[in-house]
Structures are given as C-alpha cells and as structure tokens.
Amino acid sequence: xxxxxxxxxxxxxxxxxxxxxQFMNDIASKLRHPRMYDKPNHPFRGAPDFWNAFExxxxxRIQAFTDNFLSVGGHVARLGSMDEVKSFIxxxxxxxxxxxxxxxxxxxxxxxxxxxxxxxxSVSVWNTDDEQYWRARAAEADFxxxxxxxxxxxxxxxxxxxxPNKGRSVSLLPTVLIIIIPIERLKTRLGEVLxxxxxxxxxxxxxxxxxxxxxxxxxxxxxxxxxxxxxxGIVYALLVx
Numbered sequence: 496x497x498x499x500x501x502x503x504x505x506x507x508x509x510x511x512x513x514x515x516x517q518f519m520n521d522i523a524s525k526l527r528h529p530r531m532y533d534k535p536n537h538p539f540r541g542a543p544d545f546w547n548a549f550e551x552x553x554x555x556r557i558q559a560f561t562d563n564f565l566s567v568g569g570h571v572a573r574l575g576s577m578d579e580v581k582s583f584i585x586x587x588x589x590x591x592x593x594x595x596x597x598x599x600x601x602x603x604x605x606x607x608x609x610x611x612x613x614x615x616x617s618v619s620v621w622n623t624d625d626e627q628y629w630r631a632r633a634a635e636a637d638f639x640x641x642x643x644x645x646x647x648x649x650x651x652x653x654x655x656x657x658x659p660n661k662g663r664s665v666s667l668l669p670t671v672l673i674i675i676i677p678i679e680r681l682k683t684r685l686g687e688v689l690x691x692x693x694x695x696x697x698x699x700x701x702x703x704x705x706x707x708x709x710x711x712x713x714x715x716x717x718x719x720x721x722x723x724x725x726x727x728g729i730v731y732a733l734l735v736x
Contacts (some may be wrong), residue, residue, distance in 0.1 A: 499666050551683045557734060560681060560685070563651025564732050567709035573734045580675055580733055581607045584640065587731070588616050593637035597621060597669060599661035601642050604675075606636055609640070623664050630691035639669030639727065643676040645688040646732075650708065653732060654688055657703035666705060672727035674707065676734050 523530045551559065572578055584607070585717050588596065598604050610618045619632050633639065641661065645654035645727045655685045657663040666672055681690055692700060711726035 497677065497681060509606040513541075513600040514609050515601060542684075546684070547686065548629045549684060551648060553678065553681075556681050556683055557678065559648040560646060560651055560732075560734070563648070564709055567651065567712065569651075569709035570729070570731045570733065571734065573736075575736050577603070577607060577735060578673075580735055581583050581609065581612060583733060584638075584673060585612050587671075588638060589611050591637065591671065593633075593671070595619070595636045596640065597633050597636040597665055598640035599642060599665055603642050604640060621658055621665055631667070633662070633664035633668040636669040638671045638673060639665045640673045641666050641675070643680055645691070646676045647685045647688055648681055650685055652685070652706045654710045655705045655707060656701040657705070658701055663705060665725050666707065669727055671729045671731070671734065672707075672710075673731045676697075676732055678734055678736055681734070 517559060559575065561573075565572050574583060587593075593613075593616050596609065596613060596616045598609065598621065600621045600716075601625060604620075610620075616638075619627075619636070622629060641655055643653045644656045646652065647654070652662060655663075655666050655674070655675060666674075692704070698704075707730065710728050710730045
C-alpha cells in the first residue's frame with residue numbers, strides 16, 4: 496500500500512511539472528521570446544541616485560497630489576486652518592445627513608470639537624470605551640475621520656498607520672472617509688515615506704500600514720469597475736496649511 500501511495504504521489508508531481516512547463520512555454524510564446532531559465536542579473540539595488548535627489552516644491556507637490564487623487568475619483572480640498580477643516584466636516588455631514596461619525600483618538604481631532612459641532616450626528620472616538628465593539632461601530636458609521644501620517648504627491652497616496660488609538664477600521668469601514676493631511680507631511684516620492692519604516696526598525700513597525708489612493712475600486716468581478724466594495728466609496732483629502 497505504501498509503495499502504491501508513493502507511486503501515485505510521484506505521478507501527480509510529474510503531471511504537475513508537465514503542466515507548469517506548458518504554462519510557462521505558453522507565456523513565452525505570447526511574449527514572443529524564448530523561455531528564460533536563468534535568473535536575470537540585478538547589478539543595482541534600490542532607487543538610483545538621481546531619483547533619491549528628485550524633489551518638488553510645496554506647490555508642485557500639492558498640485559501633483561491633487562491631480563492624481565482626483566484622477567481616481569477622490570475629492571481634494573485645500574484649507575487654511577483646522578478651523579476650516581471643522582467647518583468643512585460640519586457642512587458635509589449636514590449635506591449627507593450623516594448620523595454616525597467615528598474618528599481616531601488623536602489630539603488634533605480632539606481640538607476640532609466635533610462632538611459639539613456635529614449636532615445632528617453621534618460622534619464616537621476610537622477605543623475610548625472597553626465595552627464597545629469598535630469594529631461594528633466603524634462599520635455602521637457614515638463618516639470616518641483620520642489624520643494622515645504621510646502623503647505622497649507622485650502617487651497621490653496617503654499613508655495611515657494603525658495603533659491602539661487609531662484603529663484601521665476607522666479608515667476602512669465607513670461609507671465616507673475624510674483624511675486630514677498637514678501639508679508638511681506631503682512628500683514628493685514614495686521612498687521618502689518607506690525609508691522611515693526602515694529607520695524605525697522592525698520592532699517599532701505598526702500593526703498596519705495602509706496606503707490609500709482614492710475610493711475603493713474593484714474590477715475582479717467580470718472586469719466590471721465597482722466603487723466602494725472593499726472600503727469607503729467617497730474619500731475626501733483635506734490639505735491643511
């Protein structure tokens with residue numbers, strides 16, 4: 496019995512290898528070049544020096560980020576102060592009849608005073624009540640409000656890190672996401688953000704590092720583009736002086 500089972504496994508492995516060869520040969524044929532069996536040489540590692548030195552001015556960064564974020568269906572507003580941020584959020588909550596709002600537990604958001612300003616909405620602050628099931632609270636929220644840890648102009652991306660006081664669900668589950676981006680955190684290149692994680696070291700990495708480039712977009716079901724399936728369908732990026 497043991498010999499028969501071993502023989503059967505060997506036959507399965509042989510069949511699998513034949514299928515792999517056919518698959519790779521088919522790809523090479525469609526690419527119109529012979530099969531490559533040797534690993535390509537990689538004489539250079541990381542970004543070249545000229546790219547590491549590439550830098551936009553503040554206005555160029557703001558314009559590039561805005562263009563990129565708008566191109567994928569996001570919304571961008573440039574505001575002069577946190578008071579204007581507060582007014583913007585209150586206005587949008589009234590326009591959209593937002594009943595439930597959840598925000599990160601951050602000092603900058605504490606200072607906005609949204610709990611008293613959003614008279615028509617119930618505002619929850621992440622992880623401030625041990626009895627609360629916070630993931631469910633985020634899932635029912637109309638608005639999620641977060642502060643960006645980083646932003647990248649060249650890719651139109653925002654980086655949001657997770658922590659006990661700023662759970663990932665705040666940016667992933669509500670219908671509408673509002674991201675407040677202090678302009679000093681807007682960088683030119685993605686590498687400027689990634690290097691901070693290397694410098695921090697493995698032990699200091701957060702549980703989650705999320706790059707957000709506009710509203711949720713999915714085309715994996717019959718190649719039909721759908722908005723808001725895997726995250727917020729409406730995303731506002733508020734660039735604050």
